Amino acid sequence: MNFNLDGPTYIGNTPSDFAITRITVNGEVYSTDCFAIDSDKGSITIANTSDLPVGLYSLSISCYSSGKYYEFKDILTINMMKSVPDGITVEPNKIEVEYGDIIDEESTEILPTAQVKTDGNHISIRKYIIANVRKDGALIENKDFFAISATGEISVVKGQTGIQPGKYVLDLKLTTAVVDEEAEEGIFANALEIDITSKPLSLVYTPNSVRTEVGTGNVSVSPEFIGSVDDLVYSIKSKSPSTAPISIDPTTGVLTLDANNSLAIDDKCEVTVTATNKFGTADFENVYTINIVAFIHPIDNFSYNNTEDFIQATAFEHSVAVIDGDEVSYSFVNLPEELSALTIDSHSGKITATKGNSIPVGSHTVTVLAKNSKNEKQASFKLNVAKNPYYFTYIHWGNNLNLAPAKAYASQHRVNSKAELLALSIPVAETDLPNDVKVIWEVATESFSGGSTQIDEHGTLTFTGGWIDAKCFVVVVSATTGKGTAGEITVKTPVFVDCSAAIKGITVSYTPFAFQVNPRTGGNSVAPVITGAADQSQFLMDYRRTFNFYNINGPASHLDGQPTVKTSFMYSIWAAYFNAIGSSSVNTGARAPLSYYDNIGKTSIPAAFVNNTDLSVVVNPDKWKDDAGFANGVMIGQMTYATNGNPSSIGGGEKIFPLAIWFDTKF
Missing domain, CATH: 2.60.40.2710 (BT4661 domain 1)
Structure with missing residues (x-):
C-alpha cells in the first residue's frame, strides 16, 4: 500500500529540516525505510508496506524553527493492518x-x-x-x-x-x-x-481589503477557492483604475501590485478575478481592494499583559494590551503543543480558549509575532492557569455482570426479581472526583415510572419501585461540583438496570445489555442468550413499538420522547427513514425505521434492526443524527418475538425491552 500524509499545520514561523528520529511498532523500536519525510514540507510518504509487520506504528519527528531544534515524540500513529483477502x-x-x-x-x-x-x-x-x-x-x-x-x-x-x-x-x-x-x-x-x-463557486482573499503606502507594492495572500481544481486557471477580468500595474499568478491566484506605480494617495484599486476550470467559469467582482495611503506606521510598541489566574478547563480570552502600527497581522511563535487549545485572531490578536480545554495547570509563556509591511515585533506574556478545585471527568457505578475492565462498559446492573430491585444499592465504584468537595447529585432523567430512583449524598443509587418484567431502564445521574463558581463542572452519566424475567418461560438476555455505539460509524451488539425456547431455530425477534430517546450530552434540540412527538429527536429519525424510502408522510406508529422484517433486502435504510441470524442489534452508520448533530443519549425500544418461525407472528408476539442503546461519538 502507498499512502501520503500532508505536512503538519503549525503556529508561528515556518519549520524546516524535518526528519524522522524514531519508529516503533507496538512500543518496540523498529527500523524500516517504508516511511519517508520531505525535509522541507514535513509531508510523509508510506510505501512498499507489504512486508511490514501488522501493528501500531509511532513516528517521532524533529524539525528546526527560527534556528531552534524541536522533537515531537510519537506525534504520529499509524495502525498497520492486514490487507483484505484477494477477491x-x-x-x-x-x-x-x-x-x-x-x-x-x-x-x-x-x-x-x-x-x-x-x-x-x-x-x-x-x-x-x-x-x-x-x-x-x-x-x-x-x-x-x-x-x-x-x-x-x-x-x-x-x-x-x-x-x-x-x-x-x-x-x-x-x-x-x-x-x-x-x-x-x-x-x-x-x-x-x-x-x-463543480464550476468555480467561491473565491475569497483574507484580508480582502488592504492599505499600502504610496510608492510601494503589495502582494496578496493566496485566495481560498471552492470548486473543482481540474484545469483551474486564474485571470484578472478588470481592475480600477485600469492602468494600475496589478498582475495575477494564473496558478496560485496571488495578486501583485508593482512597486513602480504612479498611484496617488487616496486612490483605491479594485480587482475582479475570473476563475476557470474544467466545468465552467465564474467572475468574482471586486474581490480584492488596495487602498493607497500616505504612510504605513511601523510597529513601535506591542505588548500583552500577563494574565490573571484563569481556572483550569474554563473558557477565557486575552487581548492585546498595546499596539502602535498599521495593517498588523498576528501569529503565535513556536506555541508549545500543550497549549494547542489556544487560538489567535490574526487581525485583532485576541487569544481565546473554549470551555473544557486541556491546557495544563501552571504558568506558561506565550509568544506572539506582530507583523506588517514595515517591520515585525514579538511580545511574550505569562498565561497563568490555576488548578480548578472542582475539576473531574467521570463517575462509574460498575456492573454485576462480571464485565471487565468495568470502565470499558456502561454502568449496568441486572436484577432477577422485584425484591432484588428494592434491595439493590449501587454505590459509586470509581471516579476522579476531588476529595472534600461538595457534590450536588441529581437524577436528571429516569425511565422508571413514578420517581422510583433515589440518590444519596455519596451518589449511591437505590430504588423504591418500578419493576416491570423483562424491561431494562436507564437513570441519568447529574453530578455538579463548584455550583455557582467560575469553575463549576457538571458531568452526566447513565446507569442501567435490567429487570430480567421470563415471559411465558422464555428469557432474552444481552450481556452487556447497555450497548455502547458510535452513531457516526454504527456497530453490532452482542448476540443474546435465549433460554426456555423449545426450538431456538424457530425463535424470531424484531423491534416493534414504544421507542424512547433520552438525551444526555447531545444538542439541546434533541428532545426526549417517542416518534409521535413531532419536536422529539426520534421523530427526526422516523422522518429521515420515510424520506429515504420516498414516502411523503411520516408514519410515527410504524416499526419500519427500526425493523429488519420491514426492510428485507434493504437493511442499509433503517436506523437499526435486530439481525435475523443471531439476534444481535445492528446500528447503521450515520443514521442517528439530524441537522444539529449526532445523538448523545440512550434509546430503549420494545421488541417482540415469536417461537413458531413465522415472521408474520412477530408483531403480535410477547413484549420485552431487553436492550438499551447508548450513543456517543467517543465510542
Missing part, C-alpha cells in the same frame, strides 16, 4: 457526483453509489467501516460525507453542506472471514474514488 472489489471503483446535487436536499437527482463485492462464495464480509478519507491527497477528519451500509453499499450523504468539490479517496476497514477460518479485520486501501465536481 474483494468495489464496483464501480470511481464515481462522479455533481456538487449541487449533494448539497440540495430537495434535489430529486439520484446520487450514484458503489458496492463492495466478493469474488465467489469463499469470502464473507461481516462488517464494513470507512477507515480513511482523503481529499485531493490530504487526509480529512470528517468521514460523515460518505456512508457505508451493513451490506457494503457506499453512498454520498445528501444534504452535507460542509462538503467541498474535489477528489475523495476512501479506504475501507472490513471484517472478513474466509471459509473455515476465523474472522479478521483488514484494510482495503484506495477502495473507491469519488470525484465531486
